Amino acid sequence: MAERQIKIGIAGFGGVGENIAKDIIKQKDIKLEGVADPDEAKRRRAEEIYGIKTYADYRKLCENKEIEIIYNATPNFMHSEVAINGLRSGKHVFSEKPFAITKEEIAAMLKAEKESGRYLQIDFEMRYSLLPKRVKELIDAGEIGEPKNILFNHFCGGQGFEKEKTWRAKIENIGGYYIEEGCHRLDIFRYYMGEDIKEVVAIPAPQLRGPDGWHRAYREPAATLCFFPGEKLANLVTIQHRAVYFAPPGMENELGHEYNVSVVGSDGSLYVNFWKGTILLMDFSGPGGKTCLKRMESYPGLDLNILHHNSCGFFRDFVYRMRDGKPPFFSAFDSWKTMASVFACEESFKKGGERVKVDYTLPQV
Ligand SMILES: NC(=O)c1ccc[n+]([C@@H]2O[C@H](COP(=O)([O-])OP(=O)(O)OC[C@H]3O[C@@H](n4cnc5c(N)ncnc54)[C@H](O)[C@@H]3O)[C@@H](O)[C@H]2O)c1
Incomplete structure (x- = not known):
């Protein structure tokens, strides 16, 4: 029996975001539902080259009910805000390294993970x-x-x-x-x-x-x-x-x-x-x-x-684990210790x- 297709969104369509998008587009069981980037040129690139739906504001991406997982490929100083918003919107979040820039941001992300009942995975790939x-x-x-x-x-x-x-x-x-x-x-x-x-x-x-x-x-x-x-x-x-x-x-x-x-x-x-x-x-x-x-x-x-x-293989591993109701490869709390x-x-x-x-x-x- 074919596995259920899982829909994802990418916040940040720079070097990392585009690299992941290219990999996801090739997968049958994962669908790239949309990307968010405030940079208009990046959005145009996503639309014209890859035919992906785009949003200027990552919060709109998080509001999309179809999306189950957010890949957070925004700059370091945005990791905390985007991850917390994603978790509170009911998504699992795969977030780029570094976890965040301050201990306070990390504590808030871990709290959001716990309260949401969703998983946060840091890309220590x-x-x-x-x-x-x-x-x-x-x-x-x-x-x-x-x-x-x-x-x-x-x-x-x-x-x-x-x-x-x-x-x-x-x-x-x-x-x-x-x-x-x-x-x-x-x-x-x-x-x-x-x-x-x-x-x-x-x-x-x-x-x-x-x-x-x-x-x-x-x-x-x-x-x-x-x-x-x-x-x-x-x-x-x-x-x-x-x-x-x-x-x-x-x-x-x-x-x-x-x-x-x-x-x-x-x-x-x-x-x-x-x-x-x-x-x-x-x-x-x-x-x-x-x-x-x-x-x-x-x-x-x-x-x-x-x-x-x-990172591409690690993200796919995370997606399949979430689809199959399994915990991530390692916990966000473990990444905090790093x-x-x-x-x-x-x-x-x-x-x-x-x-x-x-x-x-x-x-x-
Ligand atoms: N795991 C790894 O080995 C690895 C390798 C490279 C980069 N990274 C991490 O990935 C992240 C992205 O790096 P990059 O090289 O792709 O940078 P980049 O500058 O190429 O891309 C970042 C993108 O995020 C967009 N952005 C900025 N603010 C945003 C917002 N509020 N909402 C949505 N998008 C926003 C920018 O416009 C840009 O397109 C960084 O945190 C970096 O540390 C990890």
Whole structure:
């Protein structure tokens, strides 16, 4: 028997919104009922190229009774308002990262989720993407024993935001480096360790600050240390080599980031090269306990979006879960715990790398 078709709406028809729309249009069991964007040119694009019904005001999209799920692809500073409105209109909401810019906004979103009886899912899509998910499976299967130490090298691209005339040109619209970008990596640290972060140290690299002080600030952190219970440690190293400037046209987003990750456990370790699509698994069976290659897993020829940036697949997963009455892949409350660590990093970063305790207290709203 054919499954029931589920209708969705997209708020924000920019880079992310259009990418999702292109994917949804190809699906038989999901219908894109409408998009909302205050930008007239974006609305015209949605209508003329894709034949989608549009709204200038996202609240009208939320009023559409046919729509069951809203994809919130608006700028960071709008996430909270749009998500709360969607939930209160009786929709499930899939909301882009970051969760929101402040703790108060997040507390209000979680409250709206609880009161509405609908689900809120934050797009920390790395957890769902092929390589990071495979690493989690390997850890859970005991391949490296208990994870103790993570090193995440992030070669950060970015699109030269300082030159953009969009909302991203103002740091207050983004929230900060950790809120905008570091949140993905801290989420992966928590996912792999299976525990919450206790304390952080976020060390800035002030030599990369732009002449007017702010514009590169959200990409400038050099090193971030996340302390877990039991002296377990995760390190994030951020280097700006700006691969994006050398990327072929149309591939700036895919090539704008490059990662490699090592996870060392009590019985072995693994190394993931995201760009090559390979995972090396090691144990300590060499002479004198030396590290030895156990095997390599390779995922050649796959789109980088599938390997580590699969928002489209993650959104479809959410849609089917909602249709089938199942809970989301992970809860919004869990994503709040990642954001609590993110806010601690922002604080440490501002204090020049002071050690900061993560505060998991949600403000009263
Ligand atoms: N999960 C990821 O890895 C990932 C990747 C890229 C971007 N993002 C997030 O997705 C969001 C959108 O990013 P983008 O790159 O598409 O930005 P964008 O600027 O290309 O698109 C944002 C769109 O939202 C529209 N908008 C502004 N105010 C609105 C409102 N009140 N109602 C409806 N639409 C409104 C803008 O006109 C624009 O078209 C951001 O929060 C960003 O952090 C997530």
